[in-house]
Amino acid sequence: MMIDSFGRKINYLRISLTDRCNLRCKYCMPGTGVSKFSHDDMLTLEELYTITKAFVELGIDKLRFTGGEPLVRKGIVEFIERVSKLDGIRELTMTTNGILLKKYAKDLKEAGLNRVNISLDTLDGDKYREITRLGNIEDVLEGIEEAKRVGLTPIKINTVLIGGFNDDEIEDLANLTVNEKMDVRFIELMPIGEAATWAEENFLSNDIVLERLEGLVAVPSEDKSSPAVYYKLPNAKGRIGIINPITCKFCADCNRVRLTSKGKLKLCLHSDREIDIRKILLEGGDLKKLILKSIGEKEESHHLEAKLYIKRNMNEIGG
Ligand code: SAM
Ligand code: SF4
Numbered sequence: 001m002m003i004d005s006f007g008r009k010i011n012y013l014r015i016s017l018t019d020r021c022n023l024r025c026k027y028c029m030p031g032t033g034v035s036k037f038s039h040d041d042m043l044t045l046e047e048l049y050t051i052t053k054a055f056v057e058l059g060i061d062k063l064r065f066t067g068g069e070p071l072v073r074k075g076i077v078e079f080i081e082r083v084s085k086l087d088g089i090r091e092l093t094m095t096t097n098g099i100l101l102k103k104y105a106k107d108l109k110e111a112g113l114n115r116v117n118i119s120l121d122t123l124d125g126d127k128y129r130e131i132t133r134l135g136n137i138e139d140v141l142e143g144i145e146e147a148k149r150v151g152l153t154p155i156k157i158n159t160v161l162i163g164g165f166n167d168d169e170i171e172d173l174a175n176l177t178v179n180e181k182m183d184v185r186f187i188e189l190m191p192i193g194e195a196a197t198w199a200e201e202n203f204l205s206n207d208i209v210l211e212r213l214e215g216l217v218a219v220p221s222e223d224k225s226s227p228a229v230y231y232k233l234p235n236a237k238g239r240i241g242i243i244n245p246i247t248c249k250f251c252a253d254c255n256r257v258r259l260t261s262k263g264k265l266k267l268c269l270h271s272d273r274e275i276d277i278r279k280i281l282l283e284g285g286d287l288k289k290l291i292l293k294s295i296g297e298k299e300e301s302h303h304l305e306a307k308l309y310i311k312r313n314m315n316e317i318g319g
Contacts, residue, residue: 001059012256024133027195061090071100084112101143177238185241225255251301270302
């Protein structure tokens with residue numbers, strides 16, 4: 001088990017499998033996508049497996065695959081199948097835009113993936129195309145149905161709240177939880193990367209969700225390290241989650257670290273500090289020793305309230 005210098009148990013690794021994506025969400029990526037040159041420095045799946053195995057042997061028991069879009073990484077299903085056989089894995093999850101889920105959900109389930117979080121900011125096809133620049137909402141909706149069918153559940157829908165774009169859909173999105181055991185989680189837009197220069201009015205406090213939805217009942221959290229606070233609409237099967245990355249701090253219960261697709265370890269999402277894990281691997285150094293030393297240096301908390309925002313775009317880190 002890994003314990004950091006503030007006594008926090010670190011058991012959760014989020015792995016960005018690629019910084020590429022089949023969408024170009026306006027708040028996340030430039031319209032031109034990512035440079036082709038960056039492809040060469042990506043960890044190979046073999047390197048990724050070696051690093052993941054080391055983390056699991058040190059006590060990581062929960063993995064989330066993210067990106068960029070994890071499902072555009074070639075060999076992903078076989079990779080997940082291999083990782084799922086590692087001794088000590090308790091939970092394997094993925095955050096995806098859902099576009100390719102219709103194609104891959106069954107294979108992913110069979111490979112050992114437990115469930116998926118799917119990003120969906122609007123229920124309107126035209127608005128979906130506008131915010132993602134490339135996406136067809138039907139693909140995501142079919143992907144959600146397929147994920148349900150094969151049992152990649154419970155599904156969590158992640159919605160980034162954007163003032164003037166989807167604040168008029170809070171009720172409609174929330175209503176998805178009424179008849180289905182599915183969570184809808186509203187996430188405050190973070191002024192990082194592409195969104196760093198967005199207008200003030202695009203940034204909303206999640207309080208607006210609580211104001212708009214009538215009769216919400218608080219649901220006690222099952223997982224103290226989760227950044228989401230949960231509620232339920234009256235008689236709903238699923239939950240409404242509120243994630244306030246900026247106005248709320250869950251640092252004291254943080255249990256996670258992140259690995260970028262280029263093999264950099266990020267101990268805190270909101271810090272620019274990165275540890276080059278790939279370098280030690282290529283040099284044949286002691287990977288586990290470096291991981292343990294790094295965990296011992298994990299930041300106590302972020303400083304978003306002081307407006308110290310990271311420089312990277314989200315597609316490079318995985319959210
Ligand atoms: N491509 C996958 C997807 O969209 O689910 C996984 C990677 S994406 C970077 C992970 C999450 O980060 C998505 O839910 C996305 O909406 C969110 N995200 C990206 N940029 C953001 C920003 N500036 N503020 C808040 N959330 C952001
Ligand atoms: Fe791609 Fe996800 Fe970023 Fe959208 S949020 S551009 S789907 S990585």
